Amino acid sequence: MKRLTTLALTGVLAIGATACQQSDEQMREIMEQQALILEKLGKIEEGLAGTRVAGKRAQRPTEDYKKVYEIAYVDALVKGNPNAPVTLTEWSDFQCPYCAGVTAPIEALLEKYPEKLRVVYKHFPLSFHPAAKPAAVASMAANEQGCFWEYHDVLFDKTSKRQLDGAKLEQYASDAGCNVDQFKADLEKNSAAYTARVDADYKEGSAVDVRGTPALYINGRKVRDRSVPGMSAMIEAAAKEAAGGE
Secondary structure, three states, X not given: OHHHHHXXXXXXXXXXXXXXXOOHHHHHHHHHHHXXXXXXXXXXXXXXXXXXXHHHHHHOOOOOOOOOOOOOOOOOEEEEOOOOOEEEEEEEOOOOHHHHHOHHHHHHHHHHOOOOEEEEEEEOOOOOOOOHHHHHHHHHHHHXXXXXXXXXXXXXXXXXXXXXXXXXXXXXXXXXXXXXXXXXXXXXXXXXXXXXXXXXXXXXXXXXXXXXXXXXXXXXXXXXXXXXXXXXXXXXHHHHHHOOOO
């Protein structure tokens, strides 16, 4: 747009140079026409600038950290005190290195708040991580025999080393201490049901405004500060609120 305005100004100068041979009235008409053109170009430029700003705003919607989202916990994948007053919900992707990075802080919080906190894992496999959804489905077979969290830890250990391989999901079950024969049988028998569970988690995540992974919520509120001190402050505030405090 700046180039268009520059070209228009160049046109004015060019006409002015040749207009020395024309009458004063013709010159006035030419200058008035050029002024109108520049005014219109200015308005077009303003409109385009507004469109660019609006586009940037549309691409970067603000997060609402005060809103309490409704999250379902029926048949949840729970770690920690199942009756804890505070729930840290994690929507995660087994092939996401950032998700692997929050496992240590979350473990630290569970150790710090053994009575106050429980952690709930929900699946949110991203489409550009080819091993993520197969791993999520396989983790439900591990859950069938009570070793979901051990399998979870093996998968994220591999991801943290950039070694997760969708062809080695059975090996990871063995590494996690699961019964591999049962794992294979459950995965074959219940694959459709496990896939439906993963898809349901993903759909729920989209409904509560999960925009990427990991997405953490403490008693329904989005977590902004994922450090142990930051989440500790949220946990303590949530526990106080759950107890009826202000």
